[in-house]
Amino acid sequence: MNAINTDALSAERQAFAELAKDFSAKKLFENREEHDRYPFAELITDAIRDAGVVGFYGVNLPADFGGVGMNAGMVAVILEKISEIDASLAGILFSNAAALEILKAAAESAGETGIYTAIKTLGTAPIAFPMYDSPDEINPVMLSKDGGTIFFGKICNFACGNIADYAVVPVRKKEGHPYSYYLVDLNDKGVTKSAPLVTLGLHGCPMVDISIEKTPALLIGKEGEGALYFRAMQDRMSLCVAAMLLGIMKGSLKDAFQYTNDRYQGGRQIIDWPLVRMMLANMALDAKAAEAILSMACQELDAGVHGWEQTAQAAAIHAAELAVRATADGVQLFGGNGYTKDYPQEKRLRDARQAANLLGMIPLRKVNYIARIIEEMA
Amino acid sequence: MKPYRISKKEKLSLLSNRPRIEEVYNGLECQHRIASNTHKDVETAIAIGRKFNNEVIRPIALEIDRKCMEDHNYLPHEFVRKAADWGLFSLFLPKMFGGGGLNFYAIYPFMEEISSSCAGLGHIVNVHYCGVATLFPSMNMNVITTVFRDVVKSERQGKPRLCTIVVTEPESGTDSQEPLLNQYSKATSNVKRVKGGYIVNGKKIFISSGHLSYWHIANFFEDKSDKLGSWIQFAVPNGTKGFSFGTHENKMGQLACCASELLFDDCFIPNKLISARALDPEFKDSEKGPRWVCHTIVDHVTGSSRTGTAAISTGIARNAYETALEYARKKRVAGELLINHQWAQIILSDMYRNVNMSRTVYMESAATLALRGLFKLLFIKPIHHFIKIMPRWYFTLLTPIMKSRLATWAMRQFYFHRYPTEERNAASGWGSACKYTCSDLGVINSNLAIDLMGGDGIRHDHMAEKCFRDIKLQQIYESTNQVNQMNMFYCLIGSGIPEVEYFK
Ligand SMILES: Cc1cc2nc3c(=O)[nH]c(=O)nc-3n(C[C@H](O)[C@H](O)[C@H](O)COP(=O)(O)OP(=O)(O)OC[C@H]3O[C@@H](n4cnc5c(N)ncnc54)[C@H](O)[C@@H]3O)c2cc1C
Numbered sequence: 067m068n069a070i071n072t073d074a075l076s077a078e079r080q081a082f083a084e085l086a087k088d089f090s091a092k093k094l095f096e097n098r099e100e101h102d103r104y105p106f107a108e109l110i111t112d113a114i115r116d117a118g119v120v121g122f123y124g125v126n127l128p129a130d131f132g133g134v135g136m137n138a139g140m141v142a143v144i145l146e147k148i149s150e151i152d153a154s155l156a157g158i159l160f161s162n163a164a165a166l167e168i169l170k171a172a173a174e175s176a177g178e179t180g181i182y183t184a185i186k187t188l189g190t191a192p193i194a195f196p197m198y199d200s201p202d203e204i205n206p207v208m209l210s211k212d213g214g215t216i217f218f219g220k221i222c223n224f225a226c227g228n229i230a231d232y233a234v235v236p237v238r239k240k241e242g243h244p245y246s247y248y249l250v251d252l253n254d255k256g257v258t259k260s261a262p263l264v265t266l267g268l269h270g271c272p273m274v275d276i277s278i279e280k281t282p283a284l285l286i287g288k289e290g291e292g293a294l295y296f297r298a299m300q301d302r303m304s305l306c307v308a309a310m311l312l313g314i315m316k317g318s319l320k321d322a323f324q325y326t327n328d329r330y331q332g333g334r335q336i337i338d339w340p341l342v343r344m345m346l347a348n349m350a351l352d353a354k355a356a357e358a359i360l361s362m363a364c365q366e367l368d369a370g371v372h373g374w375e376q377t378a379q380a381a382a383i384h385a386a387e388l389a390v391r392a393t394a395d396g397v398q399l400f401g402g403n404g405y406t407k408d409y410p411q412e413k414r415l416r417d418a419r420q421a422a423n424l425l426g427m428i429p430l431r432k433v434n435y436i437a438r439i440i441e442e443m444a
Numbered sequence: 445m446k447p448y449r450i451s452k453k454e455k456l457s458l459l460s461n462r463p464r465i466e467e468v469y470n471g472l473e474c475q476h477r478i479a480s481n482t483h484k485d486v487e488t489a490i491a492i493g494r495k496f497n498n499e500v501i502r503p504i505a506l507e508i509d510r511k512c513m514e515d516h517n518y519l520p521h522e523f524v525r526k527a528a529d530w531g532l533f534s535l536f537l538p539k540m541f542g543g544g545g546l547n548f549y550a551i552y553p554f555m556e557e558i559s560s561s562c563a564g565l566g567h568i569v570n571v572h573y574c575g576v577a578t579l580f581p582s583m584n585m586n587v588i589t590t591v592f593r594d595v596v597k598s599e600r601q602g603k604p605r606l607c608t609i610v611v612t613e614p615e616s617g618t619d620s621q622e623p624l625l626n627q628y629s630k631a632t633s634n635v636k637r638v639k640g641g642y643i644v645n646g647k648k649i650f651i652s653s654g655h656l657s658y659w660h661i662a663n664f665f666e667d668k669s670d671k672l673g674s675w676i677q678f679a680v681p682n683g684t685k686g687f688s689f690g691t692h693e694n695k696m697g698q699l700a701c702c703a704s705e706l707l708f709d710d711c712f713i714p715n716k717l718i719s720a721r722a723l724d725p726e727f728k729d730s731e732k733g734p735r736w737v738c739h740t741i742v743d744h745v746t747g748s749s750r751t752g753t754a755a756i757s758t759g760i761a762r763n764a765y766e767t768a769l770e771y772a773r774k775k776r777v778a779g780e781l782l783i784n785h786q787w788a789q790i791i792l793s794d795m796y797r798n799v800n801m802s803r804t805v806y807m808e809s810a811a812t813l814a815l816r817g818l819f820k821l822l823f824i825k826p827i828h829h830f831i832k833i834m835p836r837w838y839f840t841l842l843t844p845i846m847k848s849r850l851a852t853w854a855m856r857q858f859y860f861h862r863y864p865t866e867e868r869n870a871a872s873g874w875g876s877a878c879k880y881t882c883s884d885l886g887v888i889n890s891n892l893a894i895d896l897m898g899g900d901g902i903r904h905d906h907m908a909e910k911c912f913r914d915i916k917l918q919q920i921y922e923s924t925n926q927v928n929q930m931n932m933f934y935c936l937i938g939s940g941i942p943e944v945e946y947f948k
Contacts, residue, residue, distance in 0.1 A: 106514045198899030202778040223899035242779075264510060264904035266894075266912060273903075331618045332947060333628030340948075341926050390891060397696075398919060398926070401617050402650045402703075405696050405920055412696040412916070419894060419912060420902050427898030429787050430777060 078136075079143055085120060086147035094152040101154065102269045102413055105262035110270045113155055114192070114229065123162050124189030126170070131182045132189045138167060138302035139364040142309035149313025150320075153417040154270025156310050158192050160424065161225040161271070164303050165193035165234040168247050171298035172287025181249060181286050187231050194226040194233035194252060198273075200426030201296055206236040206245045207278050217248070218256075220277045227252065227274040228259050235283070236292050245292040248283040256281035267413070267420030300425050301375035304382035305367065307424045308360040311382075311389035314421065315353045318396030318414045322346060325400050325409075336399075345395045352388040359384055379435050386422035393418040462940060467870050470811040478814055479828045482549055489550035492535070493557025500526055505562035509910055512564075512699035516692075520700050523565055524656055528604035532569050534596045537576065538822065539831055540839040540846060541592035547828075548748075548819040552755040552810045556803065559759025560766070563914040564700030568606070570756055571652040571701065574749040575607025578661040581744035581818060582677055582720035583859050585851035589843060590716075591659050591679050598658070605658030609749065610680075610706060612650045621746070621923045623739040624934070624946055626665070626672040633708065635664045635676060641714040642678070647690070647707055650921070654704025655689050658682045662706070666723060673728075675738040677720045678713045686711030697913030730861060737860050743868050744818045744859065746931075747875035750922050751813060754806035754882035757918040761802055761886040764893035764911040765795040771897050771906070782896070791896050798885040805881050809874035817871030821858055866939075873935030876928035883918035883925060890915045 093113040094101075101110045117123065125141050127133025134140070141163045145156040173179045182188060196204060199222075207219025217237055227233065233252050236245045250257065260275040287295060326337035326346065336342045363381040366374035393415040397404035404411045422428065450458070459465055465473065474482075504523070511518050527533065536551045537543020546554075551573060558566035576595075579588055591607065598605040611620055613633055619625035633646020648662065660680040667674035680687055690705030720741060721727070722734040730737060769792055772783040782788050814823045821827060845851060893908040894901035901908040919925045930946065938944040 103513075196899070198902065203775075203898050205776075223903065264513065266902040266904075266909035330615070330630060331628075332622075332625040333619075341930070345926070394887065394916065394919075397916060398924060401924060402612065402920055405693075405917055407694040407696070415916065416696070416913070419891070423894065423898060423902055427777075427901075428895045429791065430898070433787060 078134075079140060082125070082140060083143050083147055086122075086144040087150075089117070089120060089122075090148045090151035090155070094148065094155060098152050098410065098413075099407055101152065102407070104269045104272065105264065109229070109272065110155065113270075114158060117155060117159065118190040118192075121189070122159055123192055126163050126166050127189050128170070128173075128179075128182070130179070133166075137367060138163065138305050139367050142305040142360070142364065145306050146309040146313040146316075149310045149417075149421075150317040152270065153310055153314050153414075153421060154268045156313070157197075157268040157271030157421070158226055158229075160303070160306055160310065161195045161197050161230075162192040163306060164197050164299055164425075165195040165232075167299035167302050168195070168234050168295045169286060171295040172247065172291070174298075175291060175294065176287040178287070181284060184249060184284055185232050192226050192230050194224055194230035196221055196223060196235070197225045197425065198223045198423050200300070200430065201236040201245055201292060202430060203427060204236065206238045206292075208241075209237055209239045210280070216280050216282055218279045218281070220275060222275045223263070223273055224276045225271060225273050227276050228262055228272050233276070234286065235278070236296075237283070239289075244290040246289050247286040247292050247295055249286055250278065250281060250283045252276075254281045265420060267416030267418070301378050302367075303425060304375075304378040305360065305363055307421060308356065308363070308378075308381035308385040310421045310424075311385040311418055312353065312356045312360055314414050314418045315349070315356060315385075315389045315392045315396075318393045318411060318418075319346075319349045319353055321410060322349060322396050322399045325403075329401075342399060345399055349392045349395050352392040356381070356385040356388045376435070376439065379431065382425065383428060383431055383435070386418075386428060389418040390415070390422055466816065466866070467873075467936065468808075470815050470870070470874075471808045473815055474811045477825075478549075478823045479825050479832075481832075482547060482823075482828075485546045485550040486553055489535075489546050489554035490557055492530075493554045496527075496530055496532070496558060497561040500530070501558060501561040501565050505565060506905060506907065506910070508700050509562070509564060510904060516694055519655055519702060520565065520568070521656065523700070524568060524604055524606070525602065527569055528599045528602060531599065533572050533599050533604050533606060536573060537592050537596060539834070539836055540842065541589060542596040542836060542840065543592065545831065548822065549810055549814055552751055552806055553803075555752050555755040556759040556762065556806075559756040560762040561759075562700065563756055563760050563763070563911075564698040566756065566759065567698050567701035568653050568656060570752055571608065572606040572657070574609045574652070574752060575657070575659065575661050577748040577752070577818065578609040578663075578677075578745050579607065579659075579679060579719055581741045581859070583852060583855035584719040585855060586847045586849075587679050587717060587719040589847045593843070595659070605681075606653060606656060607659045607661060608651050608654055608657045609745070610648045610651050610660050610662035612648060614647060614649055617650075618923060618927050620663075621742070622927055622931070623672055623735075623742050626675075627670075629665070629671055631665060631671075633664055635666055637666075638712070641712055642676075642718070644678070644686070644708040644711045644713060647705060649705050650693065650703045651706050652703055652921070653701055654706055655692055655702050660687075660706060661719070662708075666721070672738050673722055673734045675720075675722045675734075675741075676718065677741075679717045679719055680711070680713060681717075684711055684713065696916060697910065698917050726856070727860075732861070736865075740860055740863060740868050743872035743875075746922065747809075747871040748813055748818045750875035750879035750928065751806055751809040753918055753922045754802070754809065754878035757879075757882035757886040757915065758799060758802040758806060760911050760915045760918065761795070761882070761889040762799045764886070764889040764908060764915075765792070765799050767907045767911065768792065768795060768893040768896045771900065771908075775897075775900070788896060791892050795889050795892050798889050802882040802885045806878040809871075809878040812871050812874040816867035817875075818859075820867075821855075869935035869939050873932050876932040876935070879922055880919070880925040880928045880932075883915065886911075886915040886918055
C-alpha cells in the first residue's frame with residue numbers, strides 16, 4: 067500500500083499515484099540500465115520532457131500560475147511511485163519542487179507573487195536547485211559591490227543546472243550577512259556550467275558546478291530571509307526525501323522477493339534459508355517503519371497538526387538510515403549478481419545513499435533539528 | 445596458598461577451557477613462537493606500499509575508475525606492467541621459488557596500504573596473491589614450482605603473468621565455496637578423464653582480474669554424486685586450447701579490477717597441470733578421507749584469502765577516513781571549519797576507531813594463519829631463518845628436489861595428514877571473522893564519510909563515493925558475509941558442541 071494513501075485521501079491523489087506508476091512503467095522501466103550510464107550515455111530527455119506534459123512540474127505550484135496547487139505531500143506521492151522504478155527522474159522533480167517551495171515560502175512571507183511570472187517555463191520544465199547542500203554548507207554567491215542585482219561566485223553540486231532554464235540560488239550581500247534567494251536565468255552569458263559531474267547515484271538527474279559572473283537576477287521574497295524560506299522548504303520537502311527513499315526500498319524489496327524465489331543454492335530456493343528470510347524480514351521491517359513515519363508526517367501536514375515539521379524531518383532522516391541499510395541488504399540477497407549492473411539492486415543502493423543526502427548533510431540536519439526543539443522549548 | 449598462586453597443572457587445566465589460547469590469542473603467541481625479525485618485513489612491506497601509492501596509484505586512481513565507467517572494455521594493462529616493474533607480483537613469493545621473499549605476515553598490511561588509495565587497482569595485485577593462495581594449499585610442489593617460477597620470470601621480463609582464483613559458476617556461488625554445501629551445488633561444468641589429462645567443459649564467472657591474468661587456478665568436481673570427495677584443481681595457462689575469456693561484468697565498484705567469464709570448451713588440460721585431485725589414492729585412501737582433505741584445502745585457501753579481503757576492507761575504511769579528515773580540515777560549515785565542530789570530531793573518532801579495530805582483527809587472523817594455518821611451516825623458526833639466510837641461487841639449485849614427489853609428500857604430510865582439525869578451525873574461523881567484521885566496518889566508514897561530506901561526498905572527484913561503491917563488494921565475494929558468519933559459527937562455536945547441526 068502507498069504510504070501516503072493509507073487514509074481515504076482524495077481521488078486526485080490516487081489519480082496522481084496511478085499516473086506516476088503508469089508513467090514510470092512506460093517511460094523509465096525500459097532501458098533503466100542504459101539511462102543510468104549518464105553522463106557517459108544519453109540523458110533521459112524524453113522522460114524529463116514528458117514529466118512536464120503530464121504536469122509533474124506543477125504539482126506544488128499555485129493554481130493561479132497554472133499549477134495543481136497541492137502541497138509537498140502530493141509531490142511525495144508521485145516521487146515514491148517513480149522511485150520504485152528509477153529514482154533519477156524523482157531527483158529532477160525534487161529539484162523543481164524544492165525551488166517552488168522556496169518561491170511559495172517567499173510569496174507567503176512577502177505577499178508578493180510577481181516572481182512566478184518571471185519564469186517562462188513555469189510548471190512545464192524543471193527549475194534547478196542546489197538540493198544536496200544546505201546554505202550552511204555552501205558559500206552563497208555574492209552580490210556585486212554596488213549592491214545591485216548583479217552577482218558573482220560559484221555554487222557546486224547544482225542539480226539540474228545543465229538542463230533547466232532557471233535556478234534558485236542563495237546569495238549574500240556581504241560575508242557574514244544573512245542570505246537571500248535569487249532567481250537566475252541559466253541561459254545568461256554570465257553563467258558558466260561545468261561538464262556534468264559523475265555522481266554516486268541518481269545518474270539521470272544531472273548535477274553540475276555553476277559559476278556566475280556579473281549575472282542579473284531577481285530577488286525572491288525579502289532580502290535576508292533566505293534561512294526562513296530554506297527552513298520552510300526543508301520541512302515540506304523532507305516528506306519528499308522520505309518518499310523517494312521509501313520508493314527505492316520498496317523496489318528493492320520487491321525484486322529481492324522475486325530473486326530469492328528464483329535462485330537456488332545449497333539445494334533449495336534461497337528464500338527458504340532462514341538467514342535469507344531474516345534479511346528479507348529486516349528489509350520489510352525497515353520499509354514498514356519508513357512507511358509508517360512518512361504516512362504520519364503526511365497526515366499531520368494535511369491536518370495542520372502542530373509540530374508536523376518535526377515528524378517530517380524525522381521521517382527524512384530516519385528513512386535515510388533505513389533505506390541505505392535495506393538497499394544494501396537488497397544487493398546482498400542477490401549475491402555477486404547484486405553487485406552488477408545487470409540487476410537493479412546496486413543502482414538502488416547508490417540512489418538511496420545519494421537521496422539520503424538531499425537537503426543537507428545528515429549530521430547537520432540532526433544538529434539543527436534538536437536546536438529547533440530546544441529553541442521552541444525556551 | 446594464596447588464591448592467585450596457581451599450580452602449573454591447574455593453570456593448564458584452566459587454559460584448556462574455551463576460549464583457548466591457541467584459538468584467540470595467536471597475536472600474543474606469535475611474540476615468542478615466530479622469529480623476532482618478522483616485523484622487519486612488515487615494515488618494509490608497508491613502506492613499499494606507501495611509496496607505490498604515492499608514485500603510482502594515487503595519481504591515477506580516480507582517472508582509471510572514471511575511464512572504466514566511460515569505456516567498459518578498458519583494462520588497465522599499463523598499471524599491471526607498472527606493478528610488475530616494482531616487482532609486486534613476486535614480492536611475497538617465497539625465496540625458494542625465486543620470489544622477493546617478504547613473509548606472509550607482511551602481505552596483509554601491504555594489501556591494506558595499496559587498497560587505501562584504490563581498492564580496484566590494489567585488487568589487481570591482491571587477487572594475484574589469492575590465486576597464489578589457491579594453488580599453494582594443493583601442496584603439489586611440482587605445479588607450484590612451475591607456476592611460481594614462471595610468475596617470477598615473466599615479471600622480470602616485463603610481461604607479468606598473474607594468477608586468479610577460479611571457483612564460481614553461474615548456478616553455483618555460495619555452495620561451490622562452502623564445503624558443507626558442496627554436495628548440493630548445481631555446478632554445471634564437466635570434467636572428464638581422458639588419456640594424458642582431462643577434458644573440461646563449462647563456464648566460470650566473476651573471476652577477478654581474469655582478463656589481466658595468465659595462470660588460472662581452476663576448481664571443479666569430477667563426480668556429481670560426491671562433489672567434495674571428487675574435487676579437482678588445475679593450473680590453466682592462457683593459450684590452452686579450448687580455453688577463452690568471455691565478457692567481463694559491468695559492476696558497481698572496484699572497476700579497475702575486472703570480473704571475467706572464463707570459458708572452457710572441450711579444453712584439454714594435461715595431467716602435469718593437475719595440482720590436486722581428491723580421487724587420487726593419496727587422498728581417497730587416506731585415514732581422514734578425501735572430503736576431510738578437500739575441506740582442509742578449501743579452508744587453507746579461504747582462511748588466507750579472506751584475511752586478505754579483510755585487509756582490503758581496512759584499506760577502504762582508511763581511505764574513507766583519510767578522505768573525510770582532509771575534507772574536514774578545509775571545509776567550512778555554518779561559518780566554522782568542519783573539523784572544529786564537535787559532532788564532526790566524534791564522527792572522525794568513530795572512523796579512526798573502525799580502521800584500527802579492523803586492522804587488529806585481520807592481524808589476529810594473520811597471526812593465527814602464521815601459527816596454525818597455511819603459513820605455519822614457513823614461520824617455524826629454523827625454517828624461517830634458513831630461508832632468510834640462504835641466497836636465491838641456492839634454492840634455484842634445489843628446484844629439482846622442490847619439484848619432486850618427495851617434496852609434495854612431505855608437504856602434504858605436514859598440511860593434511862598430520863594437520864589437526866582444531867588448527868584448521870582456528871585459522872578458517874578467524875578468516876571468516878575478520879572478513880565479515882572488516883567489510884562491515886568499511887561499509888560503516890564509507891557511509892560516515894559521505895555523511896560528513898554531504899553534497900561533496902557523492903561526487904566522483906571527491907573519492908568518498910568511490911569508497912562506498914568499492915566496499916560493498918567486500919561483503920559479497922570470498923563468500924557472502926552471511927556464509928562467513930555461518931563458517932565462523934561452525935569453526936569457533938559449533939565445533940565444541942556435539943549436538944549442533946548446520947545449514948538446517
Ligand atoms: C566483483 C566480483 C569478484 C569476484 N571474484 C571472484 C573470483 O575471483 N573467483 C571466484 O571464484 N569467485 C569470485 N566472485 C564470486 C563470489 O565469490 C560469489 O559471488 C559469492 O561467493 C556469492 O555467490 P553468489 O553470487 O552465487 O550468491 P548466492 O550464492 O546466489 O547467494 C545469494 C544470497 O543467498 C544467500 N545464501 C546462499 N546460500 C545460503 C545458505 N545456505 N544459507 C544462508 N544464506 C545463503 C547469500 O548469503 C546471498 O545473500 C566474485 C564476485 C564478484 C561480484
